[in-house]
Amino acid sequence: xxxxxxxxxxxxxxxxxxxxxxxxxxxxxxxxxxxxxxxxxxxxxxxxxxxxxxxxxxxxxxxxxxxxxxxxxxxxxxxxxxxxxxxxxxxxxxxxxxxxxxxxxxxxxxxxxxxxxxxxxxxxxxxxxxxxxxxxxxxxxxxxxxxxxxxxxxxxxxxxxxxxxxxxxxxxxxxxxxxxxxxxxxxxxxxxxxxxxxxxxxxxxxxxxxxxxxxxxxxxxxxxxxxxxxxx
Numbered sequence: 001x002x003x004x005x006x007x008x009x010x011x012x013x014x015x016x017x018x019x020x021x022x023x024x025x026x027x028x029x030x031x032x033x034x035x036x037x038x039x040x041x042x043x044x045x046x047x048x049x050x051x052x053x054x055x056x057x058x059x060x061x062x063x064x065x066x067x068x069x070x071x072x073x074x075x076x077x078x079x080x081x082x083x084x085x086x087x088x089x090x091x092x093x094x095x096x097x098x099x100x101x102x103x104x105x106x107x108x109x110x111x112x113x114x115x116x117x118x119x120x121x122x123x124x125x126x127x128x129x130x131x132x133x134x135x136x137x138x139x140x141x142x143x144x145x146x147x148x149x150x151x152x153x154x155x156x157x158x159x160x161x162x163x164x165x166x167x168x169x170x171x172x173x174x175x176x177x178x179x180x181x182x183x184x185x186x187x188x189x190x191x192x193x194x195x196x197x198x199x200x201x202x203x204x205x206x207x208x209x210x211x212x213x214x215x216x217x218x219x220x221x222x223x224x225x226x227x228x229x230x231x232x
Contacts, residue, residue, distance in 0.1 A: 001046030004223040006074075007193030009138035009159040011104055013049040013074050013224045017195060018042045020050065022228035024058040030230060032064060039065025041232035043072065049195075051162075051226050053078040053109055054090050059097035070100060076160075078109035078142055079123075087123040091130055105160050106130065107140035112173075114151045117141070128157050142197065146175035149183035153190045160193040162226070167208075167215035170201035184221040195224035 002015045023030045023038055030038070039050065039062060050066075050073055052058045059077075066073050075098065079090035094103050106127055111117050127139045140160035141152050152161040163184055164170075169177035188194050199216040200206055216225055 003048075005193075006105075006138070006160060006195065006223045007188070008191035009105065009193050011074050011138060011193070013195070014047045015224050016047050017049040017051055017076075017224045017226040018047050019197075019226045019228035020052045020058040020061060021056050022230040023061060024056045026056060027228075028230040030061070032060060035061030036064040037232055038229060042229070043069055048072055049074045049076070049224055049226075051076040051078075054093065055080070055109065059094060063098050074104045075100070076105035076107060076140065076162075077103055078107040078140075080109045082120045082123050084122040084126045087126040088130075091126075091135055095135065102134055103136045105138045105140050106136040107142050107160070107162065109142055111141050111143045111148045112145055114147055117148060117151050117155070124157050138193070140193075144171050145173045146179045146183050148174075149180065149187055153183070153187040153192055158192065160195070161187050162195050162197050164198045165196045165216070165219070165222075166199050166201045166205060167212050168201055168205060170204060171198055181219070181221065184219075188221040193223050194221055195226060196222050197226050199225050199227065 003012050006013050023035045077094050081087040081090050108120050130136045138159040139157050142162040144164045149163050152158045172180050184194050200212050205212040
């Protein structure tokens with residue numbers, strides 16, 4: 001396994017990140033035991049980066065899977081909350097359900113424009129306070145939109161951005177694949193940690209896995225690549 005430092009966050013993460021949406025109730029709805037097996041297999045293979053979200057309802061899988069090995073793992077979670085109190089509650093829930101003293105990265109989930117980013121100013125303010133208090137280590141944003149990646153590069157509170165990117169440009173909004181790559185490179189040049197979502201187009205590119213994977217590994221602006229998994 002290869003590892004990278006996730007920009008100015010300073011977090012050292014495996015280049016392969018375990019996405020947990022696929023194992024949870026919104027998709028495969030694995031048993032708790034089967035989800036735990038997937039996570040432990042990932043850790044055994046050297047994956048130390050796991051992502052989730054309040055929406056995914058997978059904290060219980062992760063808590064079980066990392067039990068006894070929590071110190072090895074970097075966890076990213078996300079929430080759609082836009083108020084200070086709402087985001088505070090989301091972080092508190094994650095801490096409680098994961099049985100951790102801190103979350104490594106907490107993110108605004110799926111931001112749609114520069115304006116929605118501004119509309120989440122209260123939530124970002126809480127995340128900045130939580131970082132000061134040691135409850136989280138880095139503040140992030142996930143997005144499908146080119147202009148949001150550009151906005152993150154200029155934002156003083158944001159440490160990490162997670163854009164959608166794949167060789168076919170599936171799911172990218174507000175521009176082309178080339179536009180997204182330029183935005184990612186600008187963010188990376190500003191010290192923002194960049195990790196990809198949906199390199200296989202949400203499963204649509206699985207028939208062309210080799211092409212998709214060769215492309216995503218070739219990008220010099222990516223620290224890590226999140227892939228949803230549901231079996232060891």
